[in-house]
Amino acid sequence: MQVIHSVSELRARLAQEKSMAFVPTMGNLHAGHVALVQQARRQGTCVVVSIFVNPLQFGPNEDFDQYPRTLEADCAKLQGLADVVFAPSVAEMYPEQQSFYIELPPIAAELCGTHRPGHFRGMATVVLKLLNLVQPQVALFGKKDYQQLAIIRQMVTQFNLPVAIVGGETVRAEDGLALSSRNQYLTQAERTEAPQLHLTLQTVVEAIVGGVVDFTVLENEAEAALAKRGWRVEYVSIRSQHGLGKPPVGEGRLVVLAAARLGVTRLIDNLEVCL
Numbered sequence: 001m002q003v004i005h006s007v008s009e010l011r012a013r014l015a016q017e018k019s020m021a022f023v024p025t026m027g028n029l030h031a032g033h034v035a036l037v038q039q040a041r042r043q044g045t046c047v048v049v050s051i052f053v054n055p056l057q058f059g060p061n062e063d064f065d066q067y068p069r070t071l072e073a074d075c076a077k078l079q080g081l082a083d084v085v086f087a088p089s090v091a092e093m094y095p096e097q098q099s100f101y102i103e104l105p106p107i108a109a110e111l112c113g114t115h116r117p118g119h120f121r122g123m124a125t126v127v128l129k130l131l132n133l134v135q136p137q138v139a140l141f142g143k144k145d146y147q148q149l150a151i152i153r154q155m156v157t158q159f160n161l162p163v164a165i166v167g168g169e170t171v172r173a174e175d176g177l178a179l180s181s182r183n184q185y186l187t188q189a190e191r192t193e194a195p196q197l198h199l200t201l202q203t204v205v206e207a208i209v210g211g212v213v214d215f216t217v218l219e220n221e222a223e224a225a226l227a228k229r230g231w232r233v234e235y236v237s238i239r240s241q242h243g244l245g246k247p248p249v250g251e252g253r254l255v256v257l258a259a260a261r262l263g264v265t266r267l268i269d270n271l272e273v274c275l
């Protein structure tokens with residue numbers, strides 16, 4: 001496994017590769033990332049993982065400075081799984097101030113976009129840069145960031161990027177909490193409460209499967225149930241899996257998404273439902 005920090009070295013190393021599977025990450029790797037990299041490995045190609053905490057996708061009051069940077073431990077986890085780790089500095093990724101951005105469709109201003117203005121613009125911009133640098137045939141993203149994955153899929157389709165986007169299933173702790181680097185911000189008491197987000201989503205899924213069709217009522221009830229337990233809820237929303245719009249009557253492929261804060265920690269999760 002080669003760890004590369006510069007764009008020129010990366011391009012030189014990958015020039016010989018015909019077929020690459022790419023997993024972009026912000027590091028602080030957990031079992032969810034590892035599962036994605038294993039999924040990439042099964043594509044039978046050269047596996048490239050990027051580790052880059054992208055300043056463009058953090059708002060001014062968000063956790064960019066605090067975000068855990070654990071390159072050595074990350075590389076240890078990737079030994080034997082990845083062929084190339086690309087870990088650039090901010091100056092290497094943005095040698096001049098980034099003044100071109102991806103302009104995003106309206107769906108990016110909903111759900112997490114409402115609460116993290118500019119986040120998806122910065123995310124899509126760095127993903128486009130990374131795809132241009134690595135030029136993989138396949139790129140893998142976790143379904144935990146469902147809206148991110150949907151935006152990337154649309155970007156790749158609409159800009160005709162020659163890469164197949166693959167979603168990886170969310171990996172959960174035994175109590176159901178979706179793995180996330182941000183879980184480590186939780187206090188012990190918050191960590192005990194945190195699986196409630198997943199449980200709430202499960203309750204919504206059960207109601208949908210059970211035939212409830214008034215989604216607004218389900219969303220409101222779920223938000224109220226979390227708020228009552230002390231969560232600061234941003235949203236619980238039932239959407240179409242494809243495109244994440246409000247589902248038309250009779251839509252069979254749904255996803256229930258939620259974002260809520262416990263103390264200072266913002267958690268997101270989602271569950272797909274197929275009727």
Ligand code: PAF
Binds near residue numbers: 026054123126145
């Ligand atoms: O999901 C993430 O870790 C990041 O948003 C990504 C896709 C690596 C872009 O910085």
